[in-house]
Amino acid sequence: MVRVAVSEGAGGGGVVRPLAEDGTPSGPAVEVDDLVAEIGERERDGAPRWVWPSTARLAPRLLAAGVRVARCHDLELVESLLLGHAGRYGEPRSVAAAWARLRGEPVPDDPLPGATVSAQASLFGDEAPVGDDIERVVAVHAEQQRGIAKLHGFALLTAAESAGALVAAEMTHAGLPWSAERHDALLTEMLGPRPSGGLRPRRLQELADRISDAFGGRGHVNPDSPAQIQKAFASAGLPVNSTRAHVLKSVDHPAVPVLLEYKELSRLHTAHGWSWLDTWVADGRFRPEYVVGGVVSGRWATNGGGALQIPRVLRKAVVADPGWTLVVADAAQLEPRVLAALAGDRAFAEAAAHGDLYSALAGAFGDRDDAREKAKIALLSAMYGGGTGEAVQLLSVLRTRFPDAFEYVESAARAGERGHLVRSLLGRTCPPPSAGWRELTIAGEETAAQALRSRGRFTRNFVVQATAADWALVLLASLRRRLAAMGPPELVFFQHDEVVVHAPCEQADEVVAAVHDAAREAARLLFGATRVLFPMETAVVDTYADAK
DNA sequence: AGTCAATCTCAA
Protein backbone atom coordinates (compact mmCIF):
# COMPACT_ATOMS: atom_id res chain seq x y z
CA MET A 1 0.00 0.00 0.00
CA VAL A 2 1.17 3.46 -0.83
CA ARG A 3 2.15 5.69 2.04
CA VAL A 4 2.55 9.44 2.15
CA ALA A 5 4.67 11.19 4.76
CA VAL A 6 3.36 14.49 6.08
CA SER A 7 5.04 17.32 7.89
CA GLU A 8 3.09 20.29 9.18
CA GLY A 9 4.49 23.72 8.53
CA ALA A 10 3.45 27.06 9.89
CA GLY A 11 0.47 28.95 8.44
CA GLY A 12 -1.48 25.92 7.17
CA GLY A 13 1.19 24.73 4.77
CA GLY A 14 3.37 21.66 4.89
CA VAL A 15 5.37 19.09 3.01
CA VAL A 16 4.30 15.68 1.68
CA ARG A 17 6.41 12.87 0.29
CA PRO A 18 5.32 9.48 -1.09
CA LEU A 19 6.83 6.36 0.47
CA ALA A 20 6.98 2.66 -0.21
CA GLU A 21 5.67 0.28 2.46
CA ASP A 22 9.11 -0.09 4.05
CA GLY A 23 9.43 3.67 4.29
CA THR A 24 11.78 4.29 1.36
CA PRO A 25 10.84 7.51 -0.45
CA SER A 26 9.23 6.77 -3.80
CA GLY A 27 9.08 10.36 -5.02
CA PRO A 28 10.23 13.86 -4.24
CA ALA A 29 9.13 15.96 -1.27
CA VAL A 30 6.52 18.52 -2.30
CA GLU A 31 5.91 21.72 -0.39
CA VAL A 32 2.25 22.78 -0.33
CA ASP A 33 0.52 25.96 0.86
CA ASP A 34 -2.67 24.26 2.02
CA LEU A 35 -1.86 20.96 3.69
CA VAL A 36 -5.46 20.10 4.55
CA ALA A 37 -6.62 20.57 0.95
CA GLU A 38 -3.66 18.57 -0.33
CA ILE A 39 -4.47 15.65 1.97
CA GLY A 40 -8.13 15.80 0.90
CA GLU A 41 -7.20 15.59 -2.77
CA ARG A 42 -4.71 12.77 -2.39
CA GLU A 43 -7.18 10.86 -0.21
CA ARG A 44 -9.75 11.01 -3.03
CA ASP A 45 -7.17 9.94 -5.57
CA GLY A 46 -5.89 6.86 -3.82
CA ALA A 47 -6.38 6.75 -0.02
CA PRO A 48 -2.77 6.16 0.98
CA ARG A 49 -1.73 5.38 4.53
CA TRP A 50 -0.85 8.79 5.91
CA VAL A 51 2.33 8.93 7.94
CA TRP A 52 2.26 11.88 10.28
CA PRO A 53 3.57 12.88 13.69
CA SER A 54 0.29 13.12 15.57
CA THR A 55 -3.29 12.37 14.61
CA ALA A 56 -4.54 14.18 17.71
CA ARG A 57 -2.99 17.44 16.48
CA LEU A 58 -3.73 17.19 12.77
CA ALA A 59 -7.05 15.35 12.48
CA PRO A 60 -9.22 18.08 14.07
CA ARG A 61 -8.13 20.47 11.30
CA LEU A 62 -8.88 17.87 8.65
CA LEU A 63 -12.30 17.10 10.10
CA ALA A 64 -13.18 20.78 10.40
CA ALA A 65 -12.55 21.02 6.66
CA GLY A 66 -14.62 17.91 5.97
CA VAL A 67 -11.62 15.73 5.14
CA ARG A 68 -11.73 12.12 6.37
CA VAL A 69 -8.92 9.70 5.77
CA ALA A 70 -9.09 5.93 5.76
CA ARG A 71 -5.72 5.05 7.31
CA CYS A 72 -2.74 6.54 9.02
CA HIS A 73 0.45 5.71 10.84
CA ASP A 74 0.73 7.86 13.95
CA LEU A 75 4.44 8.29 14.59
CA GLU A 76 4.11 9.40 18.22
CA LEU A 77 1.76 6.58 19.21
CA VAL A 78 3.91 4.00 17.42
CA GLU A 79 7.05 5.42 19.02
CA SER A 80 5.44 4.98 22.46
CA LEU A 81 4.54 1.37 21.68
CA LEU A 82 8.04 0.56 20.45
CA LEU A 83 9.72 2.28 23.39
CA GLY A 84 7.40 0.46 25.77
CA HIS A 85 8.22 -2.87 24.18
CA ALA A 86 11.90 -2.15 24.71
CA GLY A 87 11.24 -1.44 28.38
CA ARG A 88 11.85 2.29 27.88
CA TYR A 89 8.57 3.48 29.23
CA GLY A 90 7.72 7.19 29.16
CA GLU A 91 10.70 8.40 27.14
CA PRO A 92 9.93 11.33 24.80
CA ARG A 93 8.00 10.20 21.75
CA SER A 94 8.01 13.24 19.44
CA VAL A 95 9.48 12.96 15.96
CA ALA A 96 12.27 15.28 17.11
CA ALA A 97 13.04 12.94 20.02
CA ALA A 98 12.93 9.81 17.85
CA TRP A 99 15.19 11.49 15.32
CA ALA A 100 17.65 12.46 18.03
CA ARG A 101 17.73 8.86 19.33
CA LEU A 102 18.36 7.68 15.80
CA ARG A 103 21.38 9.96 15.50
CA GLY A 104 22.68 9.51 19.01
CA GLU A 105 22.06 13.16 19.85
CA PRO A 106 20.59 14.64 23.04
CA VAL A 107 16.89 13.80 23.16
CA PRO A 108 14.54 16.77 23.69
CA ASP A 109 11.64 16.49 26.12
CA ASP A 110 8.19 16.27 24.61
CA PRO A 111 6.45 19.64 24.34
CA LEU A 112 3.54 20.17 26.70
CA PRO A 113 0.26 18.89 25.28
CA GLY A 114 -1.79 21.49 23.48
CA ALA A 115 1.16 23.40 22.05
CA THR A 116 0.76 24.19 18.36
CA VAL A 117 3.42 23.60 15.75
CA SER A 118 4.32 27.28 15.52
CA ALA A 119 4.21 27.73 19.30
CA GLN A 120 6.57 24.79 19.66
CA ALA A 121 8.88 26.22 17.03
CA SER A 122 9.08 29.55 18.82
CA LEU A 123 9.34 27.87 22.20
CA PHE A 124 12.33 25.83 21.18
CA GLY A 125 13.71 28.53 18.92
CA ASP A 126 16.20 26.37 17.12
CA GLU A 127 13.79 24.13 15.21
CA ALA A 128 14.99 23.01 11.82
CA PRO A 129 13.49 24.66 8.73
CA VAL A 130 10.34 23.09 7.34
CA GLY A 131 12.14 21.26 4.55
CA ASP A 132 14.12 19.36 7.14
CA ASP A 133 11.10 18.17 9.08
CA ILE A 134 9.85 15.89 6.33
CA GLU A 135 13.21 14.13 6.28
CA ARG A 136 12.85 13.46 9.99
CA VAL A 137 9.36 12.09 9.47
CA VAL A 138 10.64 9.82 6.68
CA ALA A 139 13.63 8.58 8.67
CA VAL A 140 11.71 7.97 11.90
CA HIS A 141 8.98 6.13 10.03
CA ALA A 142 11.48 3.89 8.24
CA GLU A 143 13.10 3.02 11.55
CA GLN A 144 9.71 2.27 13.09
CA GLN A 145 8.82 -0.01 10.17
CA ARG A 146 12.02 -1.96 10.77
CA GLY A 147 11.15 -2.28 14.45
CA ILE A 148 7.57 -3.32 13.75
CA ALA A 149 8.64 -6.01 11.29
CA LYS A 150 10.70 -7.72 13.98
CA LEU A 151 7.87 -7.98 16.49
CA HIS A 152 5.06 -10.46 16.14
CA GLY A 153 1.66 -8.77 16.33
CA PHE A 154 3.06 -5.26 16.18
CA ALA A 155 1.91 -4.51 12.63
CA LEU A 156 -1.68 -5.10 13.72
CA LEU A 157 -1.18 -3.28 17.01
CA THR A 158 0.28 -0.14 15.45
CA ALA A 159 -2.32 -0.07 12.67
CA ALA A 160 -5.11 -0.44 15.21
CA GLU A 161 -3.63 2.17 17.54
CA SER A 162 -3.40 4.62 14.64
CA ALA A 163 -6.94 3.84 13.53
CA GLY A 164 -7.99 4.38 17.12
CA ALA A 165 -6.50 7.86 16.99
CA LEU A 166 -8.66 8.60 13.94
CA VAL A 167 -11.74 7.26 15.74
CA ALA A 168 -10.95 9.41 18.78
CA ALA A 169 -10.66 12.58 16.70
CA GLU A 170 -13.84 11.73 14.81
CA MET A 171 -15.79 11.01 18.00
CA THR A 172 -14.76 14.34 19.48
CA HIS A 173 -15.73 16.00 16.21
CA ALA A 174 -19.14 14.28 16.04
CA GLY A 175 -19.85 14.47 19.77
CA LEU A 176 -22.17 12.27 21.81
CA PRO A 177 -25.77 13.46 21.30
CA TRP A 178 -26.69 15.05 24.63
CA SER A 179 -29.94 16.72 25.58
CA ALA A 180 -29.21 19.67 27.86
CA GLU A 181 -32.95 19.96 28.50
CA ARG A 182 -33.26 16.40 29.78
CA HIS A 183 -30.09 16.74 31.80
CA ASP A 184 -31.40 19.93 33.41
CA ALA A 185 -34.76 18.27 34.08
CA LEU A 186 -33.04 15.32 35.77
CA LEU A 187 -30.96 17.61 37.96
CA THR A 188 -33.98 19.70 38.90
CA GLU A 189 -35.98 16.61 39.75
CA MET A 190 -33.25 15.21 41.99
CA LEU A 191 -31.63 18.34 43.44
CA GLY A 192 -34.19 21.10 43.12
CA PRO A 193 -33.96 24.06 40.76
CA ARG A 194 -30.59 25.36 39.68
CA PRO A 195 -29.26 27.65 42.45
CA SER A 196 -27.67 30.99 41.71
CA GLY A 197 -24.07 31.63 42.63
CA GLY A 198 -22.15 28.86 44.35
CA LEU A 199 -25.01 27.89 46.66
CA ARG A 200 -26.06 24.34 47.39
CA PRO A 201 -29.15 23.24 45.52
CA ARG A 202 -32.26 23.21 47.72
CA ARG A 203 -32.42 19.45 48.16
CA LEU A 204 -28.74 19.22 49.17
CA GLN A 205 -29.11 22.06 51.66
CA GLU A 206 -32.11 20.33 53.26
CA LEU A 207 -30.14 17.11 53.60
CA ALA A 208 -27.11 18.96 55.00
CA ASP A 209 -29.30 20.60 57.65
CA ARG A 210 -30.88 17.29 58.59
CA ILE A 211 -27.43 15.76 58.97
CA SER A 212 -26.37 18.49 61.41
CA ASP A 213 -29.63 18.00 63.30
CA ALA A 214 -29.17 14.25 63.47
CA PHE A 215 -25.80 14.79 65.15
CA GLY A 216 -27.42 16.89 67.88
CA GLY A 217 -27.50 20.27 66.21
CA ARG A 218 -24.60 21.67 68.24
CA GLY A 219 -22.64 23.49 65.53
CA HIS A 220 -22.54 22.59 61.87
CA VAL A 221 -21.29 19.33 60.48
CA ASN A 222 -20.10 19.82 56.92
CA PRO A 223 -21.13 16.65 55.09
CA ASP A 224 -18.49 17.37 52.43
CA SER A 225 -15.72 17.00 54.99
CA PRO A 226 -14.82 13.38 55.79
CA ALA A 227 -12.87 14.60 58.83
CA GLN A 228 -15.88 16.39 60.32
CA ILE A 229 -18.14 13.42 59.63
CA GLN A 230 -15.70 11.07 61.29
CA LYS A 231 -15.48 13.36 64.35
CA ALA A 232 -19.23 13.63 64.57
CA PHE A 233 -19.63 9.85 64.59
CA ALA A 234 -16.89 9.54 67.19
CA SER A 235 -18.67 12.09 69.43
CA ALA A 236 -21.85 10.05 69.06
CA GLY A 237 -19.95 7.01 70.38
CA LEU A 238 -19.83 5.30 67.00
CA PRO A 239 -16.25 5.63 65.76
CA VAL A 240 -15.69 4.81 62.07
CA ASN A 241 -12.34 4.47 60.34
CA SER A 242 -13.68 5.79 57.06
CA THR A 243 -16.74 7.62 55.77
CA ARG A 244 -17.17 5.47 52.68
CA ALA A 245 -20.72 4.53 51.85
CA HIS A 246 -20.23 0.80 52.46
CA VAL A 247 -18.69 1.50 55.89
CA LEU A 248 -21.47 3.87 56.93
CA LYS A 249 -24.10 1.36 55.87
CA SER A 250 -23.20 -0.86 58.80
CA VAL A 251 -23.50 1.98 61.34
CA ASP A 252 -26.76 2.38 63.25
CA HIS A 253 -27.31 6.14 63.54
CA PRO A 254 -30.10 8.40 62.27
CA ALA A 255 -27.61 10.50 60.28
CA VAL A 256 -26.54 7.54 58.14
CA PRO A 257 -29.40 7.28 55.63
CA VAL A 258 -29.48 11.06 55.19
CA LEU A 259 -25.72 11.16 54.72
CA LEU A 260 -25.79 8.39 52.12
CA GLU A 261 -28.46 10.24 50.17
CA TYR A 262 -26.48 13.45 50.46
CA LYS A 263 -23.30 11.79 49.18
CA GLU A 264 -25.02 10.36 46.14
CA LEU A 265 -26.73 13.59 45.15
CA SER A 266 -23.72 15.72 46.00
CA ARG A 267 -21.56 13.60 43.73
CA LEU A 268 -24.04 14.14 40.91
CA HIS A 269 -24.08 17.88 41.52
CA THR A 270 -20.34 18.41 41.74
CA ALA A 271 -19.21 16.00 39.03
CA HIS A 272 -22.06 16.14 36.52
CA GLY A 273 -24.23 19.07 37.55
CA TRP A 274 -25.06 22.35 35.86
CA SER A 275 -21.51 23.58 35.64
CA TRP A 276 -20.49 20.35 33.90
CA LEU A 277 -23.37 20.91 31.49
CA ASP A 278 -22.25 24.49 30.81
CA THR A 279 -18.67 23.42 30.24
CA TRP A 280 -19.06 20.25 28.21
CA VAL A 281 -22.30 20.34 26.27
CA ALA A 282 -22.76 22.65 23.30
CA ASP A 283 -25.19 22.43 20.37
CA GLY A 284 -26.67 19.21 21.70
CA ARG A 285 -23.34 17.39 21.79
CA PHE A 286 -20.92 16.29 24.51
CA ARG A 287 -17.38 16.49 23.17
CA PRO A 288 -14.74 15.01 25.46
CA GLU A 289 -11.13 14.71 24.41
CA TYR A 290 -10.11 11.06 24.21
CA VAL A 291 -6.52 10.06 24.93
CA VAL A 292 -5.60 7.00 22.88
CA GLY A 293 -3.21 4.73 24.73
CA GLY A 294 -3.67 6.95 27.79
CA VAL A 295 -3.85 3.96 30.14
CA VAL A 296 -0.92 1.55 30.53
CA SER A 297 -3.07 -1.39 29.48
CA GLY A 298 -3.99 0.31 26.20
CA ARG A 299 -7.39 1.40 27.35
CA TRP A 300 -8.25 4.99 26.52
CA ALA A 301 -8.33 7.87 28.93
CA THR A 302 -10.10 11.18 28.58
CA ASN A 303 -9.01 14.68 29.26
CA GLY A 304 -11.77 16.55 30.99
CA GLY A 305 -15.47 15.88 31.01
CA GLY A 306 -15.13 12.55 32.79
CA ALA A 307 -16.48 10.83 29.70
CA LEU A 308 -15.57 7.35 30.90
CA GLN A 309 -17.45 7.77 34.19
CA ILE A 310 -20.82 9.04 33.03
CA PRO A 311 -23.17 8.00 35.86
CA ARG A 312 -25.89 5.62 34.80
CA VAL A 313 -28.69 8.02 35.81
CA LEU A 314 -27.43 10.58 33.31
CA ARG A 315 -27.62 8.20 30.37
CA LYS A 316 -31.20 9.40 30.01
CA ALA A 317 -29.72 12.64 28.67
CA VAL A 318 -28.03 10.82 25.78
CA VAL A 319 -30.72 11.00 23.10
CA ALA A 320 -30.61 10.28 19.38
CA ASP A 321 -31.54 13.04 16.92
CA PRO A 322 -35.06 12.87 15.38
CA GLY A 323 -35.09 10.18 12.71
CA TRP A 324 -31.86 8.75 14.14
CA THR A 325 -31.19 6.05 16.67
CA LEU A 326 -28.43 4.82 18.97
CA VAL A 327 -26.92 1.40 18.44
CA VAL A 328 -25.34 0.46 21.77
CA ALA A 329 -23.12 -2.61 21.75
CA ASP A 330 -21.05 -4.14 24.48
CA ALA A 331 -18.82 -7.17 24.56
CA ALA A 332 -20.27 -9.61 27.07
CA GLN A 333 -17.77 -10.91 29.66
CA LEU A 334 -14.90 -9.80 27.48
CA GLU A 335 -11.99 -10.30 29.86
CA PRO A 336 -12.67 -13.92 30.86
CA ARG A 337 -13.24 -14.78 27.20
CA VAL A 338 -9.94 -13.14 26.34
CA LEU A 339 -8.25 -15.25 29.01
CA ALA A 340 -9.83 -18.41 27.59
CA ALA A 341 -8.58 -17.63 24.09
CA LEU A 342 -5.23 -16.32 25.27
CA ALA A 343 -4.38 -19.36 27.34
CA GLY A 344 -5.58 -21.79 24.70
CA ASP A 345 -7.21 -23.72 27.54
CA ARG A 346 -9.31 -26.40 25.84
CA ALA A 347 -11.78 -26.96 28.64
CA PHE A 348 -12.15 -23.23 29.20
CA ALA A 349 -12.50 -22.50 25.48
CA GLU A 350 -15.21 -25.15 25.28
CA ALA A 351 -17.11 -23.37 28.03
CA ALA A 352 -16.57 -20.00 26.38
CA ALA A 353 -17.95 -21.30 23.09
CA HIS A 354 -21.43 -20.79 24.48
CA GLY A 355 -23.56 -17.88 25.55
CA ASP A 356 -23.19 -17.05 29.22
CA LEU A 357 -19.65 -17.86 30.23
CA TYR A 358 -20.25 -17.89 33.98
CA SER A 359 -23.17 -20.31 33.64
CA ALA A 360 -21.08 -22.49 31.38
CA LEU A 361 -18.39 -22.62 34.04
CA ALA A 362 -20.83 -23.08 36.88
CA GLY A 363 -20.70 -26.86 36.45
CA ALA A 364 -17.14 -26.82 37.73
CA PHE A 365 -18.47 -25.55 41.06
CA GLY A 366 -20.86 -28.34 41.70
CA ASP A 367 -24.60 -28.61 41.79
CA ARG A 368 -25.57 -25.57 43.82
CA ASP A 369 -27.87 -22.61 43.34
CA ASP A 370 -25.14 -20.03 43.46
CA ALA A 371 -22.70 -21.93 41.25
CA ARG A 372 -22.76 -19.23 38.59
CA GLU A 373 -21.96 -16.57 41.19
CA LYS A 374 -19.09 -18.71 42.49
CA ALA A 375 -17.72 -19.18 39.00
CA LYS A 376 -17.78 -15.45 38.49
CA ILE A 377 -15.93 -14.73 41.75
CA ALA A 378 -13.30 -17.35 40.95
CA LEU A 379 -12.68 -15.94 37.49
CA LEU A 380 -12.49 -12.35 38.63
CA SER A 381 -10.16 -13.33 41.47
CA ALA A 382 -7.90 -15.13 39.03
CA MET A 383 -7.72 -12.06 36.84
CA TYR A 384 -7.55 -9.41 39.56
CA GLY A 385 -5.23 -11.19 41.92
CA GLY A 386 -7.67 -11.69 44.73
CA GLY A 387 -7.48 -14.74 46.90
CA THR A 388 -8.85 -14.02 50.36
CA GLY A 389 -11.60 -15.83 52.11
CA GLU A 390 -13.85 -17.81 49.92
CA ALA A 391 -11.97 -17.08 46.74
CA VAL A 392 -9.17 -19.41 47.88
CA GLN A 393 -11.32 -22.52 47.45
CA LEU A 394 -12.89 -21.22 44.28
CA LEU A 395 -9.47 -20.61 42.78
CA SER A 396 -8.40 -24.16 43.51
CA VAL A 397 -11.43 -25.44 41.62
CA LEU A 398 -10.43 -23.22 38.74
CA ARG A 399 -6.86 -24.52 38.87
CA THR A 400 -7.85 -28.15 38.57
CA ARG A 401 -10.55 -27.67 35.95
CA PHE A 402 -8.83 -25.08 33.78
CA PRO A 403 -5.14 -25.56 34.40
CA ASP A 404 -3.89 -23.72 31.32
CA ALA A 405 -5.93 -20.59 31.98
CA PHE A 406 -4.91 -20.64 35.62
CA GLU A 407 -1.27 -21.12 34.74
CA TYR A 408 -1.40 -18.27 32.23
CA VAL A 409 -2.26 -15.60 34.80
CA GLU A 410 -0.12 -17.24 37.49
CA SER A 411 2.91 -17.10 35.25
CA ALA A 412 2.22 -13.43 34.49
CA ALA A 413 2.09 -12.77 38.23
CA ARG A 414 5.39 -14.60 38.82
CA ALA A 415 7.04 -12.64 35.99
CA GLY A 416 5.87 -9.42 37.62
CA GLU A 417 7.22 -10.44 41.01
CA ARG A 418 10.59 -11.13 39.42
CA GLY A 419 10.56 -7.61 37.96
CA HIS A 420 10.06 -8.84 34.40
CA LEU A 421 7.91 -7.24 31.74
CA VAL A 422 4.69 -8.80 30.48
CA ARG A 423 2.90 -8.06 27.23
CA SER A 424 -0.52 -8.19 25.63
CA LEU A 425 -1.06 -10.65 22.81
CA LEU A 426 -0.21 -7.99 20.23
CA GLY A 427 2.83 -6.81 22.16
CA ARG A 428 1.72 -3.84 24.21
CA THR A 429 4.09 -3.93 27.15
CA CYS A 430 3.64 -3.07 30.79
CA PRO A 431 5.85 -0.41 32.36
CA PRO A 432 8.94 -1.70 34.16
CA PRO A 433 8.94 -1.51 37.95
CA SER A 434 10.20 1.75 39.37
CA ALA A 435 13.61 2.14 40.98
CA GLY A 436 11.75 2.59 44.26
CA TRP A 437 10.12 -0.80 43.80
CA ARG A 438 13.47 -2.50 43.21
CA GLU A 439 14.87 -0.93 46.37
CA LEU A 440 11.87 -2.02 48.37
CA THR A 441 12.10 -5.59 47.18
CA ILE A 442 15.78 -5.84 48.11
CA ALA A 443 14.95 -4.92 51.70
CA GLY A 444 13.27 -8.29 52.29
CA GLU A 445 10.89 -6.92 54.89
CA GLU A 446 7.14 -7.11 55.02
CA THR A 447 6.96 -4.02 52.83
CA ALA A 448 9.06 -5.89 50.26
CA ALA A 449 6.68 -8.82 50.18
CA GLN A 450 3.82 -6.38 49.83
CA ALA A 451 5.48 -4.64 46.89
CA LEU A 452 6.12 -7.99 45.19
CA ARG A 453 2.52 -9.08 45.52
CA SER A 454 1.28 -5.74 44.31
CA ARG A 455 3.45 -5.96 41.19
CA GLY A 456 2.25 -9.53 40.64
CA ARG A 457 -1.38 -8.42 40.77
CA PHE A 458 -0.61 -5.71 38.29
CA THR A 459 1.08 -7.97 35.73
CA ARG A 460 -1.47 -10.75 36.27
CA ASN A 461 -4.23 -8.32 35.39
CA PHE A 462 -2.23 -6.59 32.69
CA VAL A 463 -2.00 -9.56 30.33
CA VAL A 464 -5.78 -9.92 30.33
CA GLN A 465 -6.82 -6.27 30.44
CA ALA A 466 -4.29 -5.26 27.77
CA THR A 467 -5.25 -8.11 25.44
CA ALA A 468 -8.90 -7.18 25.92
CA ALA A 469 -7.89 -3.64 24.95
CA ASP A 470 -6.09 -5.05 21.87
CA TRP A 471 -9.28 -6.83 20.89
CA ALA A 472 -11.46 -3.76 21.47
CA LEU A 473 -9.13 -1.56 19.46
CA VAL A 474 -9.13 -3.96 16.52
CA LEU A 475 -12.91 -4.16 16.74
CA LEU A 476 -13.11 -0.38 16.71
CA ALA A 477 -10.88 -0.10 13.65
CA SER A 478 -12.90 -2.73 11.84
CA LEU A 479 -16.20 -1.14 12.77
CA ARG A 480 -14.96 2.29 11.68
CA ARG A 481 -14.08 0.94 8.24
CA ARG A 482 -17.50 -0.73 7.91
CA LEU A 483 -19.38 2.39 9.01
CA ALA A 484 -17.41 4.60 6.63
CA ALA A 485 -18.73 2.49 3.76
CA MET A 486 -22.29 3.02 4.99
CA GLY A 487 -22.22 6.82 4.95
CA PRO A 488 -24.05 8.68 7.72
CA PRO A 489 -23.69 6.37 10.76
CA GLU A 490 -21.05 7.61 13.18
CA LEU A 491 -19.22 6.22 16.15
CA VAL A 492 -20.02 8.58 19.01
CA PHE A 493 -18.79 6.76 22.11
CA PHE A 494 -16.31 4.07 23.10
CA GLN A 495 -15.66 2.88 26.62
CA HIS A 496 -13.32 -0.10 27.06
CA ASP A 497 -15.68 -2.82 25.81
CA GLU A 498 -18.67 -0.82 24.68
CA VAL A 499 -19.46 1.29 21.59
CA VAL A 500 -22.30 3.62 20.67
CA VAL A 501 -23.14 4.39 17.04
CA HIS A 502 -25.49 7.23 16.08
CA ALA A 503 -27.28 6.20 12.90
CA PRO A 504 -30.33 7.00 10.80
CA CYS A 505 -33.15 4.66 11.97
CA GLU A 506 -33.35 2.84 8.65
CA GLN A 507 -29.70 1.81 8.93
CA ALA A 508 -29.90 0.42 12.46
CA ASP A 509 -30.01 -3.23 11.35
CA GLU A 510 -27.09 -2.71 9.06
CA VAL A 511 -25.09 -1.16 11.91
CA VAL A 512 -25.94 -4.05 14.24
CA ALA A 513 -24.69 -6.49 11.61
CA ALA A 514 -21.51 -4.45 11.20
CA VAL A 515 -20.88 -4.62 14.96
CA HIS A 516 -21.15 -8.42 14.96
CA ASP A 517 -18.95 -8.71 11.88
CA ALA A 518 -16.35 -6.43 13.44
CA ALA A 519 -16.32 -8.53 16.63
CA ARG A 520 -15.77 -11.71 14.64
CA GLU A 521 -13.04 -10.07 12.61
CA ALA A 522 -11.27 -8.88 15.76
CA ALA A 523 -11.42 -12.37 17.27
CA ARG A 524 -10.02 -13.91 14.09
CA LEU A 525 -7.21 -11.37 13.73
CA LEU A 526 -6.10 -11.83 17.33
CA PHE A 527 -6.76 -15.48 18.04
CA GLY A 528 -7.07 -17.15 14.65
CA ALA A 529 -9.32 -20.19 14.73
CA THR A 530 -10.21 -20.12 18.43
CA ARG A 531 -13.45 -21.73 19.52
CA VAL A 532 -14.07 -18.94 21.98
CA LEU A 533 -16.96 -16.69 21.04
CA PHE A 534 -16.94 -12.95 21.60
CA PRO A 535 -20.63 -12.11 21.55
CA MET A 536 -21.74 -8.49 21.36
CA GLU A 537 -24.93 -7.54 23.16
CA THR A 538 -26.60 -4.89 21.02
CA ALA A 539 -29.56 -2.61 21.61
CA VAL A 540 -31.23 -0.16 19.25
CA VAL A 541 -32.57 2.65 21.41
CA ASP A 542 -33.60 6.30 21.48
CA THR A 543 -31.72 6.92 24.68
CA TYR A 544 -28.57 5.35 26.08
CA ALA A 545 -30.37 4.65 29.37
CA ASP A 546 -32.57 2.09 27.61
CA ALA A 547 -29.62 -0.02 26.54
CA LYS A 548 -29.46 -2.11 29.70
C1' DA B 1 -2.77 32.05 46.17
C1' DG B 2 -0.98 27.83 44.40
C1' DT B 3 0.49 22.75 45.09
C1' DC B 4 -0.14 18.26 46.83
C1' DA B 5 -1.74 14.19 49.25
C1' DA B 6 -5.59 11.92 51.08
C1' DT B 7 -10.37 10.70 50.59
C1' DC B 8 -14.32 9.53 48.14
C1' DT B 9 -17.29 7.88 44.18
C1' DC B 10 -18.02 7.23 39.33
C1' DA B 11 -16.90 3.96 35.06
C1' DA B 12 -15.10 -0.52 32.70
Added chain:
DNA sequence: CATGTTGAGATTGACT
Protein backbone atom coordinates in the same frame (compact mmCIF):
# COMPACT_ATOMS: atom_id res chain seq x y z
C1' DC C 1 0.13 -12.07 58.21
C1' DA C 2 -2.82 -10.38 54.29
C1' DT C 3 -3.05 -10.34 49.49
C1' DG C 4 -8.91 -6.74 44.16
C1' DT C 5 -7.16 -4.26 38.29
C1' DT C 6 -7.18 0.18 35.47
C1' DG C 7 -8.61 5.09 35.40
C1' DA C 8 -11.08 10.59 36.13
C1' DG C 9 -12.31 14.17 38.89
C1' DA C 10 -14.05 16.97 42.99
C1' DT C 11 -13.21 18.43 47.59
C1' DT C 12 -10.82 19.21 51.96
C1' DG C 13 -7.04 20.49 54.56
C1' DA C 14 -2.11 20.91 55.17
C1' DC C 15 1.65 22.89 53.28
C1' DT C 16 4.69 26.28 50.70
